[in-house]
Amino acid sequence: MVSERINGLATVLGAVRADSGVTQPMLVERVGLGRSVVAQRVAELESAGLIEGAGLGPSSGGRAPRRLRVRAGRGVVLGVDVGAVELNVGIADLAGKVLASRRESVDVAAGPDVVLSRAEALADELRRDRAAIWAVGVGVPGPVEFRSGLPVVPPIMPGWDRYPIRQRLRTRFGAPVWVDNDVNLMALGELHAGPDPGGHMLYVRVGAGIGAAIVMDGRLYRGANGSAGDIGHVAIPEGGTIICRCGNIGCLEAVAGGAAISGAVRAADAGDRDAREFLHRASTLLGGTLATLISFYNPDRLVLGGSLARAREHVLDAIREVIHKRALPLATRDLRIEVSVLPEQVAGVSGAVHLALDEVFAPANLEIWLAAGSPDQVPQNVW
Template sequence: MTGPQVAPDSPGGVLRLIRSGAAASRSDVARLVGVSASTAAGRVQALIDHGYLREAGDGKSHGGRRPRRLALRADSGSVAAVDLGSHHASLAVFDMCGTLLAEHEQPVRIGDGPSVVLSQVFSEVTQLADPAIPLRGITVGVPGPVDARTGRVVSPSRMPGWNGVDVREVLAAHTDLPVVVDNDANLMAVGEHSADPVRHLVFVKAGTGIGCGVIASGRLHHGAVGAAGDISHLAVRGREDVECSCGRNGCLDAVASGAALVRDLTAAGVAVRDPAEVVELAWDAHPVTTRMLREAGHATGEILSTIVNFFNPDVLVVGGQFSRAEPFVASIRSTLYERCLPMATEDLQVITTRTGRLAGVTGGAHLMLEYLLAPERVNAAIG
């Protein structure tokens, strides 16, 4: 989704050029935007005066005086990101260039409800942030669908008491900072894309639940209302006997998620409490666990084969707890190559996450920085 059109020679347009790496000096700005040297210098000076840019030494000379290099002011503020799970929350603070400053994992119980959980994580974020650096915004990722138009949580499977909740409104009782809200898999997709900015990427989160985020042409794709990439309630062939909390039967989340495998292993007499313990059993080559992980990977791969054929991504990334379980990942990979068109998989990379447990908070920070440094918002701030 693109923002409003802005003049390329406006301060916000100039900052966008510098953030993208296309321009590194006043002369670059003048050449790329097509304005005089004095106009480019005026735009850059306004950005320096308002704390967006700094001079970073001399650049390379192309004949004549060396240009002064321009760089973002990393220390002009910080942004926080919260990635909520069913039983824990990942919290992190980043500078204005997206560099991690501090991170922490906090136990939570999502079933305690939005007021309790959001109050708890906001308190932790304020303690994590450096009081000497102003906090500029917070992103919250939730393990359920989010309406991209309103930021409200919509019919989540494992978030009792959260349906219809406006997370920004709840946090407004604690702060007047800008708040961005999105589905956790979307944040992870953005975080993973930051590690390797390919054009088209699909990120699959396989943990307690199963989710999916899509990067199309280098940008997070929400679709019309925010449901793009939600594969959790697509039906798995031959598993119509498995009931799902949504009221349907055979949904992928009810068949192949971490919660589903904990349920099935417990029913088979295997003592296991959470997806992390499922992975540990697989590492010990526990035969029943290994078989169930392979079956779950096959079911997930069947659903993803439609996504790959339709969308044709460059990379498919598997994240979440089950990305550490080779039987699950290998089964996804083999099913994709079996089910997809050869043309769709010819150059497809199927890999595990490179950003690991920080994928969600990394993506959250990037979304907040995009919000704060959007050209139209920069122009409004400078006037």
């Protein structure tokens, strides 16, 4: 059990991270702790070098309070986004700002050693002359058991089943490592790109593969084993007897996803009528499954990512129409249906960075490293 003090530190730090420029009186209103406790926690975080002053905020009569922000330059975190055919690595400050990134074509099917060796080499380029790495976030294109960070029977990642990504990178970078599936991280990146990171969001990525991420009250919901959102292989009404690469018939991914999507998006943009019809049909089929998930989950926001989302005008109307026709009126009344604002690669790296920051600043982990000063000073076998 984490102590009350550590919980307070994590809560205050979380509130400063969520709203850079927040003042102490605003913190008192938001975090559910008394004035003197907040003042103490702020002082502690400042002397630990985690937050700093940033000018003066609005006065409510007396002396204007200081604005507070994360001391972004105190350390860096790494974000690694392993895609099906490309690798994106970014280095970010403690405020989550990506300072530099590298992108390279790598086939995930080449196996963990090839792919992670490249990720390590790119990370080495990025970290040159910089502060010590505090944490690493990694996204992979397959199911991950979040607790252990192990990929579990990932369909398009031969050689990765239960590969110890966490242990390998922890040893290499001397920092704690968290691993999640790429769609969860894209959703996290998208969430932090928007003005309001709260609420219930359903993020759906449609490209060669189809996956979803569930955001609940502004936080990723991963389910009992970490597989929540894996909707690529659910059966759909129009699936018929189409055989999917997974061996089942009528999977969503076999019918509304696939490599053909990217090509069709480009062709539709160029005016190709057949491509437009193809996208319209894929959107309609996808919309049916989304209607089911929206009836079930009742989010306030549906965000479409992946290559299908780039075909904005050709797909949004069709998806909207099916959802409003099939989902419960109460579930769609206030629903916003949007396309992602970030390019996929950017969302993936940003999400990996935010995963690393969210975890390293979580109470249980904060407790582990705060006494040592920073995460890179903790003996490796502790994490």
